[in-house]
Amino acid sequence: MIDPLNDLRSVREATDRLLTAVAALDNAAVARSSRLPGWTLGHVLAHLSRNADALVNVLQGRPMYVSGEARNADIERDAPRPLAGQLDDLRESAARFQDAGSVPADWDRTVELRNGITDRAARVPFRRLIEVELHHVDLGIGYELEDLSKEFTQRETDFLAQRFRGAANVPPTRVRTTGGEWRTGGDEGPEVTVSGTPADVLGWLAGRREGAALEVSGGPLPVLPPL
Incomplete structure (x- = not known):
């Protein structure tokens, strides 16, 4: 809330x-x-x-x-x-x-x-x-992103996952961290799963990190629209 x-x-x-x-x-x-x-x-x-x-x-x-x-x-x-x-x-x-x-x-x-x-x-x-x-x-x-509070990191991850939800140029994506799980991207094509630390996932979603530290399965790391 x-x-x-x-x-x-x-x-x-x-x-x-x-x-x-x-x-x-x-x-x-x-x-x-x-x-x-x-x-x-x-x-x-x-x-x-x-x-x-x-x-x-x-x-x-x-x-x-x-x-x-x-x-x-x-x-x-x-x-x-x-x-x-x-x-x-x-x-x-x-x-x-x-x-x-x-x-x-x-x-x-x-x-x-x-x-x-x-x-x-x-x-x-x-x-x-x-x-x-x-x-x-x-x-x-x-x-650094690791210095952000757990609450902020989770809320901002949720905010950005919702922002990219329905983006036709992003494959269906399941995002996983120790802080939770989110779905984002479009609805067409095979689902990609992206996993990592809360800071690394947020960094990728927010365009602050390239995602090299993330684990990706089901396809390549999705390219996200600019914020």
């Missing part, structure tokens, strides 16, 4: 971990390459700040972004800032998101995200938690 208020607390805790880790860097680190192709650490940090404000827009009934072009331009604009500016923006945008989430509201209402995607408002805090946790990993500064 989705508990948006508990997820808001989890977002605050994850943001505190991120801020503490980033504060230990120096200005030169902002220009280092992150684990995301073409993005520096500054790009990742700028995206996290702008995503917080975008989800405030979602909660308050406005478009998430003015446009895809404006979203990208904002990230490029903010990426080169010194570390202190990045930290201030992360902290202040996170506070704005927490404030928006603390306003009494109908969590069962439908909200619109990017590219016409809709969801329940109650799932917005978890979506923000995904951004903070996975992009912390993407920074490559010592926080």
Whole structure:
């Protein structure tokens, strides 16, 4: 069961971990390459700040972004800032998101995200938690998929398995970890079974690992659509 208020607390805790880790860097680190192709650490940090404000827009009934072009331009604009500016923006945008989430509201209402995607408002805090946790990993500064909580890893694995469910270009796939079992992919063709540690499975589903450590039977490792 989705508990948006508990997820808001989890977002605050994850943001505190991120801020503490980033504060230990120096200005030169902002220009280092992150684990995301073409993005520096500054790009990742700028995206996290702008995503917080975008989800405030979602909660308050406005478009998430003015446009895809404006979203990208904002990230490029903010990426080169010194570390202190990045930290201030992360902290202040996170506070704005927490404030928006603390306003009494109908969590069962439908909200619109990017590219016409809709969801329940109650799932917005978890979506923000995904951004903070996975992009912390993407920074490559010592926080790994194995450091994520068991609860988060299971919920995000479930979230992504549902996302790829029905994808015609993905074969029927059974996903197994010590944390559970999921089915994803389309309905046509022989079933492929993918097994591994919770971190390795999540890394594959989230596009963070190629899947070399996974056990695959029934066919090759499925190629998943980009997130």
